[in-house]
Amino acid sequence: MATVTVKIPTQLRDATGGEGSLQIDGDTVGGALEALFTAHPELRSRLADDDGNLRRFVNVYLDGEDIRFGDGVGTPVADRQELQILPAVAGGR
Amino acid sequence: MAATSLICRECASTYPLEAQFVCTKCFGPLEVAYAPHPSAGDRDAIRRRIQAGPRSIWRYADFLPLEAGSPVGAGDFSSDGGLPAGGTPLVKADRLARRLGLREVWVKNDAANPTHSFKDRVVAVAAARAKELGFSTLACASTGNLAGAVAAAGAALGLPTYVFIPADLEEQKILSTGVYGANIVTVRGNYDDVNRLCTEIAGEREDWAFVNVNMRPYYAEGSKTLAYEIAEQLGWTAPDRIVAPIASGSLFTKIGKGFQEWIDLDLIDGVGGAAPKVPVMSGAQALGCNPVAAAFEAGQDVCRPVKPDTIAKSLAIGNPADGPYAIELARKTGGTITDVTDDEIKDGIRLLAETTGIFTETAGGVTTATLRKLAESGRIDPQERVVLVITGEGLKTLDVVRGTFEVTEIDPRFEQFENDVESRTEVPV
Numbered sequence: 001m002a003t004v005t006v007k008i009p010t011q012l013r014d015a016t017g018g019e020g021s022l023q024i025d026g027d028t029v030g031g032a033l034e035a036l037f038t039a040h041p042e043l044r045s046r047l048a049d050d051d052g053n054l055r056r057f058v059n060v061y062l063d064g065e066d067i068r069f070g071d072g073v074g075t076p077v078a079d080r081q082e083l084q085i086l087p088a089v090a091g092g093r
Numbered sequence: 094m095a096a097t098s099l100i101c102r103e104c105a106s107t108y109p110l111e112a113q114f115v116c117t118k119c120f121g122p123l124e125v126a127y128a129p130h131p132s133a134g135d136r137d138a139i140r141r142r143i144q145a146g147p148r149s150i151w152r153y154a155d156f157l158p159l160e161a162g163s164p165v166g167a168g169d170f171s172s173d174g175g176l177p178a179g180g181t182p183l184v185k186a187d188r189l190a191r192r193l194g195l196r197e198v199w200v201k202n203d204a205a206n207p208t209h210s211f212k213d214r215v216v217a218v219a220a221a222r223a224k225e226l227g228f229s230t231l232a233c234a235s236t237g238n239l240a241g242a243v244a245a246a247g248a249a250l251g252l253p254t255y256v257f258i259p260a261d262l263e264e265q266k267i268l269s270t271g272v273y274g275a276n277i278v279t280v281r282g283n284y285d286d287v288n289r290l291c292t293e294i295a296g297e298r299e300d301w302a303f304v305n306v307n308m309r310p311y312y313a314e315g316s317k318t319l320a321y322e323i324a325e326q327l328g329w330t331a332p333d334r335i336v337a338p339i340a341s342g343s344l345f346t347k348i349g350k351g352f353q354e355w356i357d358l359d360l361i362d363g364v365g366g367a368a369p370k371v372p373v374m375s376g377a378q379a380l381g382c383n384p385v386a387a388a389f390e391a392g393q394d395v396c397r398p399v400k401p402d403t404i405a406k407s408l409a410i411g412n413p414a415d416g417p418y419a420i421e422l423a424r425k426t427g428g429t430i431t432d433v434t435d436d437e438i439k440d441g442i443r444l445l446a447e448t449t450g451i452f453t454e455t456a457g458g459v460t461t462a463t464l465r466k467l468a469e470s471g472r473i474d475p476q477e478r479v480v481l482v483i484t485g486e487g488l489k490t491l492d493v494v495r496g497t498f499e500v501t502e503i504d505p506r507f508e509q510f511e512n513d514v515e516s517r518t519e520v521p522v
Contacts, residue, residue: 010296011117046118056395056417057103057120061289064282066412068398086292087115089306090102090122090341090414 001025004032004077007084015042024083029062030073032083047085057088094127094354096158099310102418110158112226112302114309122414123310125158136359143325150179150214150318156354157218157318158311164221172249175220178213179318181205183326183480189448193468197478199332201323202451208245208269209486210238210407210454211344215315216304220246222311223302230255232303234291236284236340236407237266238485243304244275255301257287263406265489283401285412316344320351323480329362332372334473336464337482338456339376339385339430340408342415344484349374349422364478372480374423376430377463379403379438379455385416389423389430396420404435404493405455407485429472433462439493441465445483452487460484 006022013020024039026032033054037044047058054060060067061084067075077083099108103121114123132138139155146152147167151174154163165174182202190198203211216239220231232255233243240256247254256270260279271277280287295306304312324331331352339345352371355361361369378386381403384396396416401409413419423430433441438455441462446452453461464481467473487494501517503509 007293009293010299011115011120014117046120055103055120057115057122057414059289059412064286064289066285066398069400084289084293086289087120088122088412088414089114089288089292089309090343090418 001027002077002079002081004080005082006032006036007082009086011087012043012046012085015046016040026077028073029060029067029070029075029077029083032077033060033073057090059086059088060084061086094130094156096125096160097128098126099123100126110160112223112228112299112307114307125310125314127156127158130155130358133358139358139360140329143321147177148180149177150217150315150322153318153321156321156351158314159218159221160225164224175217175246176207176213176249178206178217178315179322181322183323184449184451186449186481189445189481192444192448193465194475195468195473195479196476198464199323199327199478199480200445200449200451201319201480201482203319203482203484204451204453204457204486206242208238208241209489210242211316211319211482211484212239212242213246214318215239215312216242216246218315219302219304219308219312220250220252223304223308224250224252226302228300228302229253230301232256232291232294232301233305234258234284234288234303235305236409237262237270237489238407239305240270240275240277241266241273244270244273247275248273257291259284259287259406263490263492265491269489284410285398285401288410288412313343313347316347317351317354319344319482320348321355324352324355324361327478329360330364331356331361331369332480333477334373334375334428334479335482336375336377336460336467336479338408338460338484339378339413339416339419340410340456341413342376342385342417342419344482345374345376346415346418346422348482349426371426373477374426374428375463375467376419376423376428377460378430378432379405379408379459380432380434381405382409382411383432384411385413385419386430386432388416389420394420403438403455404490405438405459406490407454407456408459429467431463431466433459433466437462437466439497442487442494443497446487451483453483454485454487454490455493456485457483457487458493
């Protein structure tokens, strides 16, 4: 099990008691997110849809690389890597 | 149409009209919601009010999210009101139409904006709203044109500016930004890296107005003015089709929204007895950065991000946030989203220049090449009235036209003129 740093965007910090950076264990991005949701349950509904998939305007980066360039939530993580959650900057129509 | 709130496009939660772009409940994008137009039902009154306004986007201030309305009055050219964006020419491009076998092609030349791209429209709205909200610093993540627009707007309004751009941007775009006194930060990475950094900075530094991050709901509304202008210039009608570039997808979708709003207010007349409708929307991307075109062609709703590799750097957004909405709009209007190669882009720049006298940057090359492709493949009915949206200026991407034409050098002697120039010149038919 690896320990990664998860960076929480300002918009979600009310659900983490104001914490912007958390140490979370996991083997994959999905595993780390699951552990994050267990520690801070309110994050689950805000980041994932009813089927448990990440919502479409949620971007997740592992050491700066969008996880969709890897294996998505199945992307393996290693100790000391940084997992960053950010909202997509949309607003079209 | 006074703005009333920000509303989440995904879950409809509402928020006050502040510098916020994302729904904290579901991470969906926020958009501006408006009260009904006070003169709804009286289209003549609304049209008269528009026509009495300034010759800039501010004639459409009733449809933009500012508390105080237009920052300038008609005939007021004070720089305190910011740069006069909009009011760009709509040119009937007969020679281009003939070349493509189409009946009626119009070119909306938004390179005629103050800093030579359509970005002046969105920045004008974002900057005006930022002033209303009391911000004292403007910033942006940019592929180049936005940087210039923000820098110039800041210069006009007297606000310091910070622009973040990819380190490999065209030199012309960096030079034409730095001249305004902007603080330029080049980021080692592509635009998507710049955007990610700026999203983080905007969250951590709440006293900065990032026009395309925390000010995005206001910024994006500025693109609607392209639709309004086209409709007004076409005598209160809509064209059959719009061909426009797609980077984030925001401009494309806002053009559709602009037409829809005016149709709802009965401001747009139908043509030939038909009811008015939103034009068929054709989106244009470069093959080297085509996440929206690829998703559209594959019948998908979600764009898979790509790593851009194209000469069309102003369209090089590999992770287009508004991609899903652009796809939705193209499908709803019976439109298309397609891509063109870098060679086709260069040919597109030449085609537009040679047939209209309008020199566009690579983004306009993408758009023109897309129009040509649609025309040649029969995907456009030759009887359609088409508007080609040219978003930027050729002088900003000069390098790509180098080597695409020949120059004849001679001694200053008449015989050489006769031998080397006259005898080789083909007389145009």
